[in-house]
Amino acid sequence: MQDQSKKKHELIEELASLRRRIAEQERSKPAPTPAELLIRVSEAKYQRLFDIATIGIFQSSAEGKVITANSEFAHLFGYESPEDVIASVNDVTVDMYVDPKRRAEIVRLMMENPSLRSFENLYRRKDGSTFTGNLHIWPVHDADGRLLTIEGFVEDISERKQVEEALQRARNELEQRVAERTEELVRVNEDLQNEVARHKRAEEALRESEANYRRLFDSSPSVIYQVDFRTGKFLKANDIVCEYLGCSQEEITSRSPYDLLTDESKVHFFERLRKMSLGEEVTENPEYEVMDKDGRRWWLQLSSKYVYDNEGIAGADVVAHDITARKQAEEKLNNRMEFVTTLLDTIPSPVFYKDVSGKYLGCNRAYEELIGKSRAEIVGKDIYEIYPAELASLYDKKDRELYECPGSQIYDGSFGAADGSIRDVIINKATYTDASKNIVGVIGVFIDITDRKQAAATLEEERRRLQQSLDEVRTLRGIVPICANCKKIRDDKGYWNQVEKYVSERTDAEFSHGICPDCAKKLYPEFFGEKQGDDQL
Known part of the structure; x- marks a missing residue:
């Protein structure tokens, strides 16, 4: 960059030096003739016009090198x-x-049509900024x-x-606005003509909607009400609410929804409000137990649309559905599940059941004891997470x-039990299905046959x-050496035994x-005569 500036400075100095030499030569020339003086005066006049012109005047080579330029041209760029x-x-092609x-396009057009002299073009200044210029040119030929x-x-x-x-934009904008305004006036006129009819239809629809809403509100089997959280009172409620509370529609606004809640449900309700006020997440459709005027208990599931003001939650529009039957069914199901769990735990044989993906869904206590893992460690795991890889x-x-x-399947x-013993087992498995007869898993029973x-x-x-x-007894049926007198028997070792x-x-x-009758008579004749011996014996 410094070298270029230096080169430009040297060129400017060289040009100034050349002008000084030309001036010295002019002074050394003989006095000009009157014609020459007129020419010089004319040249000087045009030079002053050239220098003070308010448009940029230039002369460039055919290749684009600037040969001559006036001050305005320099200032312009x-x-x-x-x-x-x-x-x-x-x-100039690159720099301007x-x-x-x-x-090149301008030169081509100028050469093809000599009468075409004026062109608009986008130029670049020395500092990189741009401007739009009107270019007037003419060629000079040899x-x-x-x-x-x-x-x-x-x-x-x-x-x-x-x-x-700007003028064109304003003209276009004005024309657009006039067109839009005209269109708007036509539309407004049409709207005004239809407004009365629409308004009348809207009023009729509103009245019909209000009537439909009132019928729905009053005849709905669900509990429907509006509540003000600031006062805790009903703003409006349907007849079902009045039946629960045992009051009339005129009295309902003096009562509170909290009057319906059991003590436990009140605790849950206020805890829910506390979490909501803190921005914590709560269940979308809460369930509460309520009690009517006769002491009967019901379960309601609430769907609420909350009303907010600048201070926060102001109230709610609530639709509550009776889910007592569902809760009772859930309770029965839970009791049944508890019974099944207890039943399984009382079965001495290990029992397990899995889903089709191989994940354990449950087991009994005997299975826990067999493999040495708790139910929490088993449920949700697959077989490779429970047993050694080979098994x-x-x-x-x-x-x-x-x-x-x-x-x-049997x-x-x-099986290596948790206590380290090796148990012999019979594994009895069977697939089980859902209500649609689709196979959903496997249930299995381990029968320990080690003791058997x-x-x-x-x-x-x-x-x-x-x-x-028996084999030895059969030898007694063979030849047994027995003493003919004392009746002792000789064994294999040569000893005589009774x-x-x-x-x-x-x-x-x-x-x-004992003593047989014959021997008794012989040994004890005094006690056992022929008749006495028979009687005693």
Whole structure:
């Protein structure tokens, strides 16, 4: 940037030096002739006109280099002097035209139509600002008709263009406003003609709407009322409210909706108001228990449209629906669910149920104890979050098989219980459906057969032992070495044993001792004669 400024300064100095040399040469020339003096006077006069002209006059080469310019031209484009323009502007196409293609187009049009001399163009000043100028140019050719220079002047018409544009906008706006006003007057006239009819129809519709609203208000089976929160009183209420409170329509405005609420519902109501005043979130349709004049209790669900003023909530328009039957049904359902939960918990076998996505929906206490997790840790989890991966994969495969063939499924296996023991179980699963018969999940029961298997093993061992004993008993049916005199029996080891000992060791038989009648007569004839012995025995 500094080099360019230096170069411009040097060019200006060189131009000034050249003018001084020309002036010295002029002084050294012989005195001019009268004709030459007239020419010089004429040139001086035109030079003064050139310098004081209020439009920018210039001469440029065919390539776009500024050759000559007056002070107004320099001022118009933001340069300090004509010398500054000549030194700074190498190509007007780049330095002065906003659209570089515009100069070539102007030159082409001028050469094609010599009578076309005036053009409007958008120019750029030295500081980058722009203005609209009116360009008047004419070509200068050499003897062979080649374009040597372009001469002309530029006039800043920005203000004039702005005025013209403003005048055109004003004219357009005025015409638009006149058209709009005319259209508006026509429309107003039509509106005025229809206004009376519309007003009459509106009044009739309003009366009909009011009548419909009143019929709906009075005949609705739902509780409908307006309440003022500042006074806590009814502003208006339908006959159902009067029946609940046991009062007339004339008395209703002296009563309060709070009179209907039970003590517990009043606590909930004021807590809801407190949260609303603090901007906290509350349920959209609250439910309250109310009590009528006869002491009967009802449940109402409120739909409210709140009325606000500068101080906050001023009141509400309320429609309340009787949901007593629904609440009673919910209570029965909750009781039934409690019963089912208790029933499941009393079943000693582990029970669980899942949805079709594999998420646990519930289980009983025995299942909790079996896997060592609480119900809260089980519900909402899938099988891979409960069991080891290998066992979970097996159970998941069985579930998928069951879904493919809905019904029931039974299989057995071993299971590592929470206490560290290995339990043998039979798993009985079945799909269950909703009211539309769509399968919605699986319910399963673990039947612990560990004790049964152990009992079966014990029985098998007892059977084996009995079989062995029977085998030994069968040996007694073979040849048994017995003493012919004392009747002792020799065992396998060569010892002689009493008959009862030998038999009792090899069978489950037990012996009781007594004396037969024949032996009693022989051993004790004095006590057991033939007749006495028979009687005593």
